[in-house]
Amino acid sequence: MMPVNRDFSRCAALSLRILFVLAGSVHSQQGSDSRVMDNITVRQGETVLLRCEQGGAMTHTAWLNRSSILYAGNDKWSVDPRVSLVALNQMEFTIKIEDVDMMDEGQYICAVQTSSQPRTTSVHILVQVPPKIINLSRDIVVNEGSNVTLRCQASGKPEPSISWNYISNSGGLASEDEYLEITSISRQRAGTYECTAVNDIGKDVQTVDITVNYAPAVAEGRDVGVTLGQRGVLECEADAVPEADFEWYKDDRRIFNGLDGMEIVSTGSQSKLTFFNASESDFGNYTCVAINKLGNSNTSFLLYFQDGSGSAMAVHAHTCLFLIAFVSFLLHL
Ligand SMILES: *[C@@H]1O[C@H](CO)[C@@H](O)[C@H](O)[C@H]1NC(C)=O
Ligand SMILES: *[C@@H]1O[C@H](CO)[C@@H](O)[C@H](O)[C@H]1NC(C)=O
Ligand SMILES: *[C@@H]1O[C@H](CO)[C@@H](O)[C@H](O)[C@H]1NC(C)=O
Ligand SMILES: *[C@@H]1O[C@H](CO)[C@@H](O)[C@H](O)[C@H]1NC(C)=O
Ligand SMILES: *[C@@H]1O[C@H](CO)[C@@H](O)[C@H](O)[C@H]1NC(C)=O
Ligand SMILES: *[C@@H]1O[C@H](CO)[C@@H](O)[C@H](O)[C@H]1NC(C)=O
Ligand SMILES: *[C@@H]1O[C@H](CO)[C@@H](O)[C@H](O)[C@H]1NC(C)=O
DSSP states (O other), rough: OOTTTHHHHHHHHHHHHHHHHHHHHHTTTTTTEEEEOOEEETTOOOOOOEEEESSOOOEEEEEETTTTTEEEEEEOOOOOOTTTEEEEESSSSEEESSSGGGGOOOOEEEEEEESSEEEEEEEEEEEEEEEEEEEEOOEEEETTTEEEEEEEEEEEESSOOOEEEEEEEEEEEEEESSEEESSSGGGGEEEEEEEEEEEEEEEEEEEEEEEEEEEEEOOOOOOOETTTTSSEEEEEEEESSSSOEEEEETTEEEEEEHHHHHHEEEEEEEEEEEESSSSSGEEEEEEEEETTTTTEEEEEEEEEEEEETTBBBHHHOHHHHHHHHHHHHHHHO
């Protein structure tokens, strides 16, 4: 690849000379005129200087990237705008490569023809790239007992090492690998997992959330005593993912919100059935059913009569009716 504005015969002449220089250097491998410089390590995006000592009187000199000529003396052969000449004089021949990328890694050769003999100096550019997570599992929702595999792949040079950490609950190292495998996942392992890709020059961190679904489990209901005309509340608590929907029954009859001075309020894991003005017909056996797509669970409670002095007694419907009758009788005296 040579710039179009270059005169072809000039280029041809130059390349012949350079070939000559290279050929000369190959022939004299045994000699002291083929040098290897220390490797140059450069981070992606940075600029690297390639400096070649001329050692006084030079005639022809070139910088090559593998076998292609970047600069032959003052003449730029590379069409890459990132490559430019920094210095060319009796002492040194320096070019620079800006915004270095992975592709630039490799061997660069400075070929010099001095008055005495040809000489080459080679330098190896090593490009370092900070880790970048390029392929990460999405957040997932699974049912309890499922096998889960999370994936985290990262690019970078040197090759990053990858680890998974559990950062919810007790936390801890979960895997020292690109893959995190969880067999028969339990609800306790739900939460946030963090993938870390790290190499000598940096790290990248990303997280993945695992939601573990399970069927509702309701806490055992607590019977509630209430005085006639007073407020009474039945509370039902369910542990479920996704959150449960609640249904309330009195005996076998479904109760709907707003009926008969009652109110049902369900928020998150809890549902409350409130009687604003308890009457005898409210006393009885209530069942709360918590339902999600994985199943349901229920518990039953008694709403029972409790006299005003606070001493509690559970009453069945008959007893209650009897008491009401008795109170009415007393009132008529
Ligand atoms: C330079 O890097 C190359 C490629 O990674 C390696 O083979 C060589 O040993 C390195 N040389 C030095 C002097 O570090
Ligand atoms: C060096 O050569 C490689 C392979 O041809 C190329 O991809 C890269 O862009 C070159 N770099 C420079 C700075 O010329
Ligand atoms: C991510 O990994 C999956 C599974 O290994 C693969 O099928 C997919 O092609 C990868 N995607 C990218 C962008 O590398
Ligand atoms: C989960 O993995 C275990 C062990 O690898 C296997 O025995 C089981 O069948 C898997 N379960 C499911 C639901 O794929
Ligand atoms: C409670 O209910 C009783 C009988 O149903 C009624 O007489 C009374 O006015 C009600 N009290 C309130 C505060 O609504
Ligand atoms: C309340 O109703 C449930 C469901 O119908 C039943 O299992 C339970 O035994 C009843 N409790 C009482 C105290 O009657
Ligand atoms: C309550 O749970 C029991 C036992 O799981 C079940 O047999 C019953 O049908 C449930 N009742 C309701 C109203 O869902």
